[in-house]
Amino acid sequence: MRINKKILFGLFLIALAVPAVVFGSEGESSIKHLNLGEVLPLWSCIPFALMLLSIALFPILAPTFWHHHFSKVSFFWAASIAIPFLLIYRGFALYEILHIVIIDYIPFIILLWSLYAVSGGILLRGTLVGTPVVNTCMLLIGTLLASWMGTTGAAMLMIRPFLRANSYRKNRTFMVVFFIFLIANVGGALTPLGDPPLFLGFLHGVPFFWTLKIAPHLITVVVLLLVIYFFMDSYHYRREKHKPANPKDKIPLGLEGKHNFLFIAAIVISVLISGIVDWGTVSIFGVHTSVQDLVRNGLLLIIGTISLVTTNITVYEKNNFSWAPIIEVAYLFIGIFITMVPCLLILKAGGKGALAFFINSVQHPSHYFWSAGIFSGFLDNAPTYLTFLNTALGNFYSSLPEKQAISRLIAENPLYLEAISAGSVFFGACSYIGNAPNFMVRSIAEEAGTPMPSFFGYILKYTLLILIPVFVVVTFIFF
Template sequence: MKILAQLMALLLALCLPAAALAAQGHPNLPGAGLDIRWAIPFACMLLSIAIMPLAAPHFWEQHFGKISVFWGLAFLLPCVLVFGPSVALYEFLHIIILDYIPFIILLFSLFTVAGGVRLTGSLTGTPLVNTALLAVGTVLASWMGTTGAAMLLIRPLLRANAHRRYKVHSVVFFIFLVANIGGSLTPLGDPPLFLGFLKGVSFFWTTTNLFLKTLLLSAALLLIYLALDAILFAREGKPAPVQSHTEHTKKLGLEGKVNLLLLLGIVVAVLLSGLYPLGTVAEVYGVPVEGQNFLRDLTLLILAGLSLRLTSKASREANGFSWAPIEEVAKLFLGIFVSMIPAIAILKSGTDGALSGLIQLVSKNGQPDNAMYFWLTGVLSSFLDNAPTYVVFFNTAGGDAQNLMYNAPATLAAISAGAVFMGANTYIGNAPNFMVRAIAENQGVRMPSFFGYMMWSGCILLPLFLLLTWLFF
């Protein structure tokens, strides 16, 4: 419960002083007036994640939280000096209250609840079993979210392959499929699609318009994985796990089944928060706190608390559960979210901002260039939050859901596919990526570095994305 206490303390620390400073108006950061140098702290934050675990591993392990705060302050302090404390405070509270806290609460609840589900019995990580696990996770991701599916299945995958020498490729493909591509068929799957749903895109529009693209991409990745895992499995000598007689004879089953109901409760709470707006119930220094969002986050914390209460400690320990992965994600993403503020502001300013050249690439002779919509939305989503990136290009394409669905479906599909599919390009491209990596490393898997992972995605995903571009965009 330590992480829960820290989360509540952060919320109180933010709200109490800010409420006393409540101001009139909304002093926004002028995105159109920012040059690209304001994004340097964000770039340095990413480089720290990429380089320091290799260059100074012991220093990084001891101080990555402080480094994260440092790069956040590297933006905030110059912002205070240039634009004044009111702008800096508003932007900080805006990203923390509306983005970071809900983000961490959702991850915390999913991490806690899914961590209470334990697959019992003997499940051996053969190529066919591993491929089946990835396929099941890919299907589940669109209906319980990429984060929910990833948190539910990553531990069973790791346990099934505990006896294997080669494990990294399984986790990498798990990130590709379960943590990203599988979430492309419904608004429940990934945050960008949920934002599109809130803006008027029909619930099953993505199911219909992204189905073939998702099926082709998923089938190709599963076949590549099956071939690769079969080669590595043979190279290992087709090892069998060391099992006790009890484990060998015990049938497959689930412990902590109540957590499946709690996972369903999380999905319902998130969906209802988007369907039934309750309006602003409070303002913190001009930042609105919506009633439905407050109730959602409170519900998620209650569900996480119920999971901790109703799941035995012994079952969690047998599941390899620890708080280290969620603590790492919370600390690192604090720096990412804060240092990302100017980059998002520049992007939102569209053709008036420092990235206007990129925004202008998505049209050709007055007509949308769907290939560029796919690639620009995707590349930016690989490094920035894919939800606001989706919104920027959704609005660039006209912002009218009905018109896009019926008159420009290929454009909307390109934006949707880019935001979801290319979140797999980097560890920070989508919320569960970094958490899956943290859980794997916590259980002894030596995962690739930031750039090492991008070598995997570059060699495997980019050719498939080029194929999708040729076929559909």
């Protein structure tokens, strides 16, 4: 499908005009406000919605165009919000854009890159046949690993062996979807190392091992999903005529690139230490960032580079390793991060923003579970977690300092924090952009020849039919 450059340029002008009119309708007085979230209209989220629609529709309607120009589409929508945003709100808008790029996007990509590079140097060799029992066990192992090495680390470590074990299977799509459900999301709920929102909670005063209180919620979800998966896999396995490899041809299981486990441990330790120490702050283009975060980013780059240098090239070749998935994620998520700026600002404004009608209606634990969850499924779950945590603290202990208020919340109303924590982690599985590794797992799977559902196909076929009923069960049991 060819798209005329004049048409593309016209769409670009329209995209710029819509938010410019919306922003401009607030008048000059808006510029004087320091809290942009209180003055931005809900319509300023249009470019973010269109960015998501592009990810959802272009691969279906114009696959060739998308394959060659997805980076241009991402930059297109990023510019459609950034340019009018800068023209209307000038310095304030520049600060918010730089803030999300420096504080969120760059560390996000560096962490993904380091884990992707290191895990790509670990090869599980040998004959591993993807039967329903073997697959269920692999999903369970990855889920258990996710809370201790992060959902991204566990997903990048397990996805290639999982795909190789099932390369002979005809119906593999649902397998990868359940992989995303369990290893890339739900499994990260037990410790602050598992998922970014829980790590933020740890930084704000939630005890490190407090999140183990979510274990019953996690066990419920994991058991339900694994049972559903096992029956689905058994059904498809019985219907497939292709038989696994002859047992005589089996190669004993073994690992190559085992030294990379040390690098994974080094990555985890680097991330953990950066959240514990306080070495002060520095200003980068007016954005204050912690020195320990910069050191962490540098360490992650060094660790990934050393891994690449010290790992035999044949390991990467046997793993069918390529940089395409991480490149796709880097291009698409710069558009996602920039277009979501108004959405996050409005959400952070709480009762003073355009979503006040929604924030003010959040009262009960079940409300927090579903509200934090739904927003985490389509926005960055870390700021979403903080938004609803602050909402709960404001409702109960508005006059207390943050850490004291969190201690009181844990002691007197722990169910609210459990709801926010579980929702922020579990619902990341609801879409490809709900959590960092989701998109990468999808890209690696497609590169390995496994067809994956579209953005909306994923939601309609799997999220609504499988995840949401499971979360309803969790709501009735716990919230």
